[in-house]
Amino acid sequence: MKVVGKPLPKVDAAPKVTGRAVYADDMLPARTLHCKILRSPHPHARIVSIDTSAARRIPGVLAVITGSDLPVKFGILPVTQDERALEHEKARYVGDPIVAIAATDEEIAAAACDAVAVEYEVLEPVMSIDAALATPKDERIQDYGGPNNVHKFVALEFGDVEGGFARADHVREDVFFYQGNTHLPMEQHSAIATYVDGRVTLWSSTQVVHYVHRALSRVLELPMHRIRVIGAAHGGGFGGKTDPFAHEIIVAKLAMITGRPVKCTLTREEVFYAHRGRHPVLMWVRTGVTHDGRITAMHFRTALDGGAYGSYGVASTFYTGALQPVTYDIPAYRFEGCRVFTNKPPCGPKRGHGTPQPRFGLELHLEKIARDLGLDPVDMKRRNYVKPNTRTVNWLRVTSCGLEECTQRVLEASGFKTRERRPGRGMGFAISSYLSGAGTAIYWNDMPHSEVQIKVDRGGVTAYCGAMDIGQGSDSVLATVVAEELGLQPSDVRLVTADTDTTPIDLGSYSSRVTFMAGNAALEAARKMRELLVQAVAGAGKRYEEVSFEEASVLAEARFGTLTTAGSYTPPKIAGPYKGSGVGPSPAYSYSACVVDLDADARTGLIKVNKVWIAHDVGRAINPLLVEGQVEGSVYMGLGEALMEEQVFRKGLHKWPSMLEYKSPTFLDMPEVETFIVETDDPEGPYGAKEAGQGPLLPVPPAVSAAVYDALGVWIDEVPVTPEKVVEALRRKDKGETPRYGPQRFPAIPYPETIKVDGPVGHQDGTC
């Protein structure tokens, strides 16, 4: 291969580093109005009245809207259409949008917000999982789901769980907690809309151009072809720009009202309220093992603190349970999940969506079981690794799996097995798996998930795809695939992306789906185009490799006319128990293994990470430079979550809604990272590729916590692993108590009866 596998620079590197890329907030068309949003100061309150008359009188104010102007509810999942762009009935968290104002200046819009009088009837806020499970004193936060403030229950049982526990030699239970945290993108959310000739155009910093398109159509009550959504240059999403947002709908509506461009860029504080970040998850797990450490059954429970709205929460809840049997060979598995509403900004998908939390709990749980049995934890884990070509007990289809190779790489490089053992110095090991795209769209349909068009003419080649480059390099992947097939360099391929008018649909940059899905669509389109070119060149008595691309194009254009080809990708449908009988959550799974080396100070609890070794089974690195960037970024984010980040609340208020107070690692906190790319050549990925951008985050927090145990002999069973917690655990150890910091109990949750699903017959042995 000529370009696949080469560490070429990103195709959009130059505009990004030279400051020429146009982000949504950079746009300022003539007569642009600026929008500010008045937000609820109460976590839970009925809205009695909204008086905007004084605001409307302020010179420079051109439009003031409230919820009655945008009454239609929306939400990312069809089953939870529970948000309004502006709430006029009830505020559900501090930051819930109530009034939006378009004015000639941001300052005037802000002053006009101050002039709005909203009368609230304050309700008791629900600020914890326990409070949400209790009978509410006032009304429920949402009027669906239930009981109390439960949003969603999941209760599933695969295989013979009872039998599995019965034949276990040892059974252990543990409780873990993973604190919530947020994405902290460098670029704040920003959107700008115009309304010309009956058509709305929205430029937004979004990861999901298509879903924003659908939401705008629904709420604005305009057909989709009267709305154009364009993904502006993107300054970071990490899942935080994967919902349609109130401000996107608001600027469109204000543009429709005023006939002028309207822009809204969230303040940094508002970004903390927009959130959709990592769910705080409380976990309980019970696992049975044989004396040699083979898992016989697992029962896993999660309780997710969802915040005030649904967002992706139903999916998040499933995801906390789904991937355990994809990581380890669990022959019988029972999962009970529960998401509750609380009066906080809604949680949603953050890098690793729903899976870092169970990964944290499960990896530590297995560490403890190994120690119970006197086994080496790494050896015991390896004994249970899922094999390639497996149907898991929950029917998920594993194709390629490089777990063992990833493990070997990091163990060897780090010298884990032969590490020096001394107090205050530790190493931890953990593994993980992750999706390469979701097997189903967020709205149920039979259409492709990714579509690519290619045009070739005498002037060159252009590829069109709805995929949104959020910095992960999807534009580069698209260009590389097309270039590889046509015998060009990626920089030769002109791209049109993330524009609902001009590009065919791609579902968006979430669930690590773009390389796998848009890559496959591009591959199909490019191969069809190459076939046309080869035919035309052959017709002139030559071979494709002998002529210039321009000559081939001219021959083909003369022979076939307009040269346009298309490719698309739809996840395969295979017999199974899931809706639509697909491959389950994902058509392919990535795998990671990680070793963390750290110093932990027994006196202060301070942790200094010295080095991280991470190996990632990406299937095939279409661009190893980009894969390394994604892996390192994941490690960075995983360290932040492991050691310091938490989005927490006090008396209904966000504790730290600023970049000064919300702690996140800086360059100075970042250790050396040694990355190993493992290529397992997935049979269905483009050139064998799988995902790279999310999975490598997952093993980092449990590896950190395991390393702390290795260094100090205390278990920190919740993230972040802060000095205070370490010191407290050491204090308990010194007092002869359980040398542990973490949750003591898992609440009594009225899960419904589990739906029992027989595991698949056979094919759990790597012969699928």
Added chain:
Amino acid sequence: MKVVGKPLPKVDAAPKVTGRAVYADDMLPARTLHCKILRSPHPHARIVSIDTSAARRIPGVLAVITGSDLPVKFGILPVTQDERALEHEKARYVGDPIVAIAATDEEIAAAACDAVAVEYEVLEPVMSIDAALATPKDERIQDYGGPNNVHKFVALEFGDVEGGFARADHVREDVFFYQGNTHLPMEQHSAIATYVDGRVTLWSSTQVVHYVHRALSRVLELPMHRIRVIGAAHGGGFGGKTDPFAHEIIVAKLAMITGRPVKCTLTREEVFYAHRGRHPVLMWVRTGVTHDGRITAMHFRTALDGGAYGSYGVASTFYTGALQPVTYDIPAYRFEGCRVFTNKPPCGPKRGHGTPQPRFGLELHLEKIARDLGLDPVDMKRRNYVKPNTRTVNWLRVTSCGLEECTQRVLEASGFKTRERRPGRGMGFAISSYLSGAGTAIYWNDMPHSEVQIKVDRGGVTAYCGAMDIGQGSDSVLATVVAEELGLQPSDVRLVTADTDTTPIDLGSYSSRVTFMAGNAALEAARKMRELLVQAVAGAGKRYEEVSFEEASVLAEARFGTLTTAGSYTPPKIAGPYKGSGVGPSPAYSYSACVVDLDADARTGLIKVNKVWIAHDVGRAINPLLVEGQVEGSVYMGLGEALMEEQVFRKGLHKWPSMLEYKSPTFLDMPEVETFIVETDDPEGPYGAKEAGQGPLLPVPPAVSAAVYDALGVWIDEVPVTPEKVVEALRRKDKGETPRYGPQRFPAIPYPETIKVDGPVGHQDGTC
């Protein structure tokens, strides 16, 4: 048909009338530099030296370039690559660009131009056809062509001309002159370029995005895929923006040098120098007829004053000869054409390109022959009308032809035959034919002339085409064709046009080609798309007409994946004597007939046009409102040329390079126009359509002149028909001289020996 044939508003009407359309000069990206061009003050001079040192020292000047920075020559026709973006060897007309300067402000750039010192060696200017034919005193203007300052000779003979004259009962010779004039678009030429990451992007007010793309690639020595040309919103071209222009190349080069956006908007004076307008043409014609007025042979000579460069001149020369047998059945035809270089701005294509001049001469010539024979001129002309389905003596293929129906319409509506005959009041009648696109591209190739892609997804339909809407409504035609086939309204179709990155190629908006060619390409693409939709709907057990377009799209997207189709148009190839054996100049010809009613004052010579009746055989009006607009615009422009417009020179200088001095009709000068659309359903046009935008100009000047004869009994054998000429002709009439104003002689031109081509056997009788 649901939308074809309906007088729907233009799809781009709202942005145009509300001022939201973005013209090139409206664009002002951050850090834009402004370019001014220093031009030659001499019509003919060798450039001895250029000293730019003082200009470079002026604060705010970022780049100064001369011809040595852009030495590669270009030109629209491959055979006449004789222009440089900046001349450093010789200036050939007042206005020839010499130095270009990019500065932070227009005023600084202009001041820097003033600071440039250019030393010229002045040469004798050549300012007339006669002077160009004479041996030059100094060097020739161009170093190719010849002899003397002859640029191009054409000498062709079809059929038995000698025999035709021998069997004539009457032979007449006449000489006519058609003065040059210019396009006078409301929008001045403007272009802005950026250079980012090794790629040039140019937005320009051009009619020929693709040819500008090619010229930039040639002169900047960059491959085409490193250049993107986008047609900005267009404020009028009429042929005047159909060449690649120096300023387009200059801003691209300056952007490459400075790394900043660079804009150049020509001043109105510079637009007069940019020109490429109507060639002044001197004509001599000799025709033999039978006693009943049937033409037996014609010998036609033209001499074109080409200005300083080639431009489209070779084509213009052919065009002055080609269409006579397409209008009238001429069984034997000899044509000799000659274009000379003079030291004036280059002439090129203006609405009707090369054909209004011969039409003027020929129509008046036939009027005079009829009077010689005592025949009614209209009856005699009708006797000679070309018939549908004819191969003309010069092998051109006429398909549909509505000449007779057009004639009937205007005669009936105007009451021409029964008009009141009184001194000072007159009516004139004339006809014409015109191309529906050129049969060959301006560079020889076998590729399509127009290409269209269509994308459909769950969000709607998008059509992509390189065609440039210059106000003629090509975007509306594209949308209408796609909408008709898919059962939508034109406003439902999203368009991407005139962008070399994102749209497949269309050769441009010239020679009235877009409706016919891009229309056919759109039709093919849309029918393919409809077929996919129909199949998918049928697969769901329904009929296409029963379901919504959205439902059909969803079914088809689910069944076929990415929905993209393409269509293209290449003119048919038919046996004949022409290069590549095509259909000749055009795949189809439009026809017009016109009656002009006017008052002509015998004392002052003032002419007041009362009304114009015009019938135009458009084949099929895809949008009758747009056709009427095109026809009325043509009449308006024809009246301007007939009565007042002239681009003329005195002592080497343009006499009237301003809108104050250059006379063109205003609203107040415009008479009522009654337009008749004649539909002949051309067998190869989209829905039967042919051209509308140029042909109806042609009959207006001869009809005006014939009406003046009808009113006053004097022949004005040249345009413009000014009061001075009318008064002079009347003075001659009063003195008993020939009652005529016009050229007295045709120069002795050393035409080469004619190339004799046998006319086609048969098929000149409407049975082809």
